[in-house]
Amino acid sequence: MVAGIEAIAAAATVGLMAWYTIAQQSELITRMQAYDESGVGVITIVAVLAAGGLLSFAFEKAEEAAEAWRHPSGKRGADD
Amino acid sequence: MVEIAAGVTANLYLLAALGLGVGLIAGFAGVSGGYLLTPILIVLGFPAPIAVGTGLALMTANTLIAVIRHRELGHLDLKMGIILAAGTMIGAEGGVRLLDFTKGIGEDVANVAVLAALLLTLATVAISMAREVWHRSRELSRLSDAELENDSGALHTPACHFLQGLCIFPHIRFTKSKLRISGWIVFFLGAAIGVLSGFLGVGGCFMRAPALIYLVGQPSLMAVGTNLLGAFIGVAFSCFRHAMLGHVHLGVALVMLLGTSIGTQIGASGTSWLKGLAVRYVLTASVAAALFGPAFKMAYFVTGSEIAWLDHTAKIVTVAQIFVPVTIIVGLLVMAFRHFHGKGVPRWARRLMAGREHAAAG
Numbered sequence: 001m002v003a004g005i006e007a008i009a010a011a012a013t014v015g016l017m018a019w020y021t022i023a024q025q026s027e028l029i030t031r032m033q034a035y036d037e038s039g040v041g042v043i044t045i046v047a048v049l050a051a052g053g054l055l056s057f058a059f060e061k062a063e064e065a066a067e068a069w070r071h072p073s074g075k076r077g078a079d080d
Numbered sequence: 081m082v083e084i085a086a087g088v089t090a091n092l093y094l095l096a097a098l099g100l101g102v103g104l105i106a107g108f109a110g111v112s113g114g115y116l117l118t119p120i121l122i123v124l125g126f127p128a129p130i131a132v133g134t135g136l137a138l139m140t141a142n143t144l145i146a147v148i149r150h151r152e153l154g155h156l157d158l159k160m161g162i163i164l165a166a167g168t169m170i171g172a173e174g175g176v177r178l179l180d181f182t183k184g185i186g187e188d189v190a191n192v193a194v195l196a197a198l199l200l201t202l203a204t205v206a207i208s209m210a211r212e213v214w215h216r217s218r219e220l221s222r223l224s225d226a227e228l229e230n231d232s233g234a235l236h237t238p239a240c241h242f243l244q245g246l247c248i249f250p251h252i253r254f255t256k257s258k259l260r261i262s263g264w265i266v267f268f269l270g271a272a273i274g275v276l277s278g279f280l281g282v283g284g285c286f287m288r289a290p291a292l293i294y295l296v297g298q299p300s301l302m303a304v305g306t307n308l309l310g311a312f313i314g315v316a317f318s319c320f321r322h323a324m325l326g327h328v329h330l331g332v333a334l335v336m337l338l339g340t341s342i343g344t345q346i347g348a349s350g351t352s353w354l355k356g357l358a359v360r361y362v363l364t365a366s367v368a369a370a371l372f373g374p375a376f377k378m379a380y381f382v383t384g385s386e387i388a389w390l391d392h393t394a395k396i397v398t399v400a401q402i403f404v405p406v407t408i409i410v411g412l413l414v415m416a417f418r419h420f421h422g423k424g425v426p427r428w429a430r431r432l433m434a435g436r437e438h439a440a441a442g
Binding site: 011014015017018021022025028032037038040041042043044045047048049051052053055056059060 | 082083092137140141142144145148149152316319320321323324325326328330331332333334335337338341345
């Protein structure tokens with residue numbers, strides 16, 4: 001149950017990041033112009049890696065949730 | 081719809097769907113997918129620098145997901161991946177300088193030289209892989225059902241025997257890949273691929289994966305993860321450089337990433353159901369399909385950029401090439417699903433299925 005919520009939260013965060021960058025595109029471009037080139041590079045790569053890491057975490061938790069749903073531990077213990 | 085540049089818009093659902101296809105190929109065959117993605121974005125109307133930068137951002141996140149996934153599946157040799165990546169980055173710098181030198185001679189000369197080198201590389205990789213896959217398929221067709229179930233899928237070419245036998249210090253034991261080879265051979269292999277990758281402007285995964293399988297002698301599934309680690313380090317650095325120049329459309333990259341990541345998970349998980357030969361089938365088909373776009377583009381340049389239909393055909397073929405490997409992967413995964421649920425599958429498909437123990441472990 002907790003793993004499922006964690007998976008949805010992580011995937012939703014990436015979805016929100018995508019929505020925000022598209023909705024606020026012109027504002028973000030203006031704000032980015034205030035930073036130097038290296039700053040823009042660092043912000044972009046951190047955002048990209050964070051999105052990748054979050055999605056990877058989401059898939060791991062989703063698998064965990066699916067596994068727990070298929071083999072509930074309490075039921076297995078009772079059978080043993 | 082999202083505005084990419086002045087007057088250029090793109091459909092977000094279409095981008096996510098294309099991302100799903102690229103992710104499926106990337107996760108299954110262990111390639112970053114740049115050689116498919118960047119031309120597609122250009123055909124969709126993205127300005128070339130934005131297409132390259134956005135593609136690199138997407139590939140950075142996606143290769144990270146694929147590397148983590150393959151590490152969980154035990155398909156990653158960290159030591160070999162780092163040595164290979166070091167060689168690739170140094171070689172890529174040489175390749176970029178070679179490209180600059182060619183551009184100094186003339187823009188048209190550079191275009192034709194890059195396309196000719198790309199065609200030659202793709203054709204060499206596709207033909208040599210197709211030959212090996214054909215021979216291996218014939219070998220497997222002679223095995224009985226019990227022998228097929230126990231077949232490890234290990235591949236030992238004369239080239240990998242020779243290279244592993246060269247005792248050049250440091251002769252490193254790669255325990256994950258179950259082989260010993262000189263660190264310099266792995267490094268120079270990475271550097272040679274790096275030169276081509278820097279010159280051609282591609283990630284180089286479609287060259288690195290066959291090189292790891294046929295020259296280093298790494299098991300196919302291990303080569304998939306190791307190759308992706310090498311790719312991740314390279315594309316992350318290139319993404320950073322392009323982001324500095326403002327060439328990354330972060331919103332588009334994130335939307336495509338949602339599709340790509342799902343495809344990558346399905347593709348990477350699918351490799352545990354199938355033998356390495358299936359991965360090589362898909363890689364061969366993918367590289368062979370990628371030959372046609374540059375071939376039409378080359379014909380367009382050689383004829384003086386005057387025959388418009390050659391350019392249009394090049395664009396259509398470039399987008400269509402994604403459907404060849406995607407169709408094969410989906411077909412193979414359906415067969416694998418049927419096989420492991422006790423349903424009948426043709427004998428040719430059974431030859432490509434992993435042993436039941438291996439699939440369960442995956």
